[in-house]
Amino acid sequence: MSRSDTFAESKNKYARYLAKNGLRSTAQRDLIINEFFKSEGHVTAEELHLKLRGKNSSIGLATVYRTLKTLESAGLAHERQFNDGFMRYEFCAPGYRHHDHIVCLECGLVEEFENNEIENLQIKVANKHNFTITDHRLELYGVCERCKSKTA
Ligand SMILES: [Zn+2]
Ligand SMILES: [Zn+2]
Missing domain, CATH: 3.30.1490.190 (Ferric-uptake regulator, C-terminal dimerisarion domain)
Incomplete structure (x- = not known):
């Protein structure tokens, strides 16, 4: 599957989750998920927040946290803790392999x-x-x- 297919499929999955749960997509949430879907490995909410700030967004850290939680519930992110006190998130794209x-x-x-x-x-x-x-x-x-x- 190409990267853009993965992207599109993940976005569809997210949209279905929002619809099922009576949630609306917002411009801020969309920016966050786009950035997250581009991330590699295991990112913290803080790291994602910094990246978004670098793109002159005014998104608050709390919104980043909430959106990551939503992605986790939607089955698009795995929570990871590696003993350093940070919660990290790993993109769980379609075709994700357990590791x-x-x-x-x-x-x-x-x-x-x-x-x-x-x-x-x-x-x-x-x-x-x-x-x-x-x-x-x-x-x-x-x-x-x-x-x-x-x-x-
Ligand atoms: Zn991993
Ligand atoms: Zn080392």
Whole structure:
């Protein structure tokens, strides 16, 4: 899927969510979601707010927060917390692939990984407890290669 298709499909999904929940789209919300859909990786509301300010918008941080929450409810954003006190948001575009994260506690580097063995083990654990998994979060914390070489 091309980037502009992803964009259009995400916008449709968002519009459907707004309609279903009796919410209106506003010019401010549209600016925020456009900026968010362009973001890569894991962004905080503050980072998004700064970017929008750079584009001479007067959108308040609270509006950015609320819109990100809405995107999360609409299934277009995942909330991520990497142990540094910030809530981050990851764009969950159509065709999004599940992945987990490994985080450096020194420099904050976040890498993404997928591991089928871990995924299958989680299902096994859940089955043992008669659970059906609907969601999971896995973060590994440590020190990355660069930071390790700095302290060596
Ligand atoms: Zn590091
Ligand atoms: Zn990620």
